[in-house]
Amino acid sequence: MSKALTYGLLLSILMVIAPHADHLTLWVSSLCGILLLWRAYLNYSGKAQPKKWLLMLITFAGTGGIAVSFHTLFGREVGVTLLMLLATLKLMELRTARDAMAIIYLALFIIITNFFYSQSIPTALYMLATLFVITATWIQLHGRNIPLKPRLRVAAILLLQAIPLTLILFILFPRVQGPLWGLPQDAYSSSGLDDKMSPGSLSRLILSEAVAFRVSYKDKPPLREQMYWRGPVMWDFDGHAWTPGSTTEQFLAPQFTERSQTIDYTVTLEPHNKTWLFALDVPDMISLPATLSYDFRLYGKKPVNARVRYEARSNLGYRANLKESDTQIRRALQVPKRFNPRAQQLAAEWKAGYTNDAAIVQAALSFFNRQGFQYTLEPPLLGSNGIDDFLFETKQGFCEHYASAFVFLMRAANVPARVVTGYLGGEFNDIGNYYIVRQSDAHAWAEVWLNGQGWVRVDPTGVIAPARIQSGLSASVSNNAALPFMARNPPQWLRNLNLNWDALANQWNQWVLGYDNERQFAFLTRLGMESVTWQRMAVNMAAGLGLLVAVFALFMLRQLYTRNKTDKVQAAWLKLCKRMAKAGLPRAAHEGALDYAARIATARPEIAEPIHDLATRYSALRYGKIRDEQAQREFLQRISAMKT
């Protein structure tokens, strides 16, 4: 095993495990790093590879360590970690060509595991770079004495030739809707809204710039203050956290009346590993199989664990559940009596003071408005009577605090109310003409049930920080240092760059990552393929690949037959001889180039000099030892400029 080859394999393994560094357990990353360094040192110093028993020891210790820190040896995360450790250890016992080959195949396999975590454009580019390095190493394995430059050239050619072929395959390879077998629990990462809301849970989410979903509106987008995307609805409060709770009436259908302001839009939802789907209040139609719950949430059958795209229609004006069942009203009035006595006291005063529920709502909102409440991302910690502390002491909170306190007050004042979580607003991308809704747009608001009006949205945050609703987070928070960078107000050029990038990423998501059997069907139909069946796709694919490979073969093999420059030199010279023959000076069979030139020179003194020059150059190029491309080119130029 040559040193250079070992370095190549080291680099390959390093490149495939590097992207995993941030989600591997720290000690595994360190162990892999140390092993790689050790291997590099051994290779550099030319020392022997470690003994077999030592490797066995490390292998067992490592596997044991992984089993202990993960509490299992099964599952995706553990599998990836083990694979990484084994690949690194395999490098330590590099003896035969077969070992090297195993490492190359392992490296290729590890590239794929990285896609569990990211499939972005940078990841794709990094994959190409890694593949290039691996291929160059791979070639070295089968051509030991090929110098680096031609090796890289061959690797690049292979890769470049494979790219258009891959495009054909990618478009036409019949897609099967996975999964083929049950996936382990940890198969998908989840980020985004949770089905539990406690003080601090949303403000943590706000710190994430991750995209929750993207929306493109068919016609005019609605006003910002109408962009309420409904997520989990919280009914139950235990004094600290809100949860959706459960009801026996969960299959009750909602009733909407007086629908108006129809709006159509398309949502591309990032995977969040939960069943719910997001729609503007209140949804009317959706292109996916989904259910509209009794509290107006949309949810699918299975968790969204891959990016999903759906079209939906909503009515921004509506009246919802004018008649609500008693069970639900009772649920919407539940308050833990043990906590927050002052808040309950205040609510009792309102209840006594006002005759109708709408007035109580107004009273609560003006309470928030007048009592010097602040909207902040970093609220002080609250005690066990969190709502009392918030309402009467700290008076600093985030939307979740306001929604929570408001609903508590309503319930205590005997107004049915519930907390709704979701997203509000979004950033408009004028390059791609769509809205980006990020995790930092997460929001919580309230709904109260008023007799004669049904469920009505009340957003207490709007009273304290109206800017949050009308123009987004950064405008509403005074100290925005805690916000993610893009949620503050970055310079315009950076914003544009970011929007451009997101538009590109969106196309990538739609066309590359979201290319499933439906997309494939739609795309192929648009390309003009009638009745898209997998047989047809397979035939087209085979034909396309065959054609392209044939074209490549033609170009590649033509190289074998092209005449080289020396032949061209001779051909040009013979052509000149023919021209001279026409001019009445044919070359005799025995005559060498110089003799012939001398004869021409005496017969036609006016071209003596150029013809002598050409003849000298010709004999040097044809019979000399040097193969000088520059000289050949010069000769060819001169000979074509020659007048006879």
Add this chain to the structure above:
Amino acid sequence: MLAKLKTRFRAWALRRQRHDDGTVTLTQRRIYIIPTRQGFALAFVLVLMLLGDINYNLSLGYVLTFLLAMMAVMSMLHAFRNMAQLQVRAGHAEPVFATESARFVFHFHNNSRLDRYQINLHDMQGHSTVFDVAALGHSEVILNIPATQRGWLKSGRVALYTHFPLGLFHAWSYLHFDIRCLVYPRPLSHAALPKGSTPDGAGKRSTAGDEDFAGLRNYVAGDALQRIAWKVLAREQGLKVKQFSTPLGEELWLDYSAATDRSDEEKLARMVRWVLDAEAQELRYGLRLPDGELPANLGAAHRDECLRRIALFNLPQQNDPLPLVGEGLGKGKL
């Protein structure tokens, strides 16, 4: 099973192939290609990857899997191209003594602007050598085959193969030049010359053995190039060798019947030693074998002719085409 298939394939591939003459160009009709074991292993890995892609819905995984598959397909063309249009010519194999290695020489010409890498040349017994041929270049490749017994050693059919660039495909071709290498018996390490053959005895030391031109004779393989009568050849009177003689004197006869060993082979081994010693001591010597004799003479050509007679003594007559030097390879015979 696999070996059986191999033999059957070989029989099929070579059903029309006669001996190759002169320069052979490796055309697509002569190059075969199949996946290697590693190629099949990659296919297996790719299937695993594809299952993973489907199961986890990894679009980028599809991209990687397809890229690898297509690189593998293209590597087949590269493997083919690495051998295609190479020109091969068999060279002359110098005679060797038994137990040495016969050095069969092959000249590879690459008339394309494409470097050829890692081509393996091997015979059917597994002796092999690896070489590259630069673009517009030429490589002289020597295949060493151990010579075990005296007589003609044929290279037999040889095969060329390459696994370049990714080792996924085995592209190969057969070559069957009718080249052979003369193998002299291995000389005894030590054997006294026959009686009366000491410098001051029956053998006459000749110092001017090559001086007097004595006529021409037909060329025989192994004759020294300096002795070929080039002018005669230029007059198109055939390939002749100039013979020289030295003044007649006493001669040393290396006689088969004078060798006292038991077996024929040992006798021959002794005679080889005699020839080498006599030549080294510059004695005029003649060779007498049961099937004929060579008159006494001295010089490299004479020595080679003697050794040749000894090497071929009592061997079944093979088709022994005349000129066996360089490109003048024997016409293929079936």
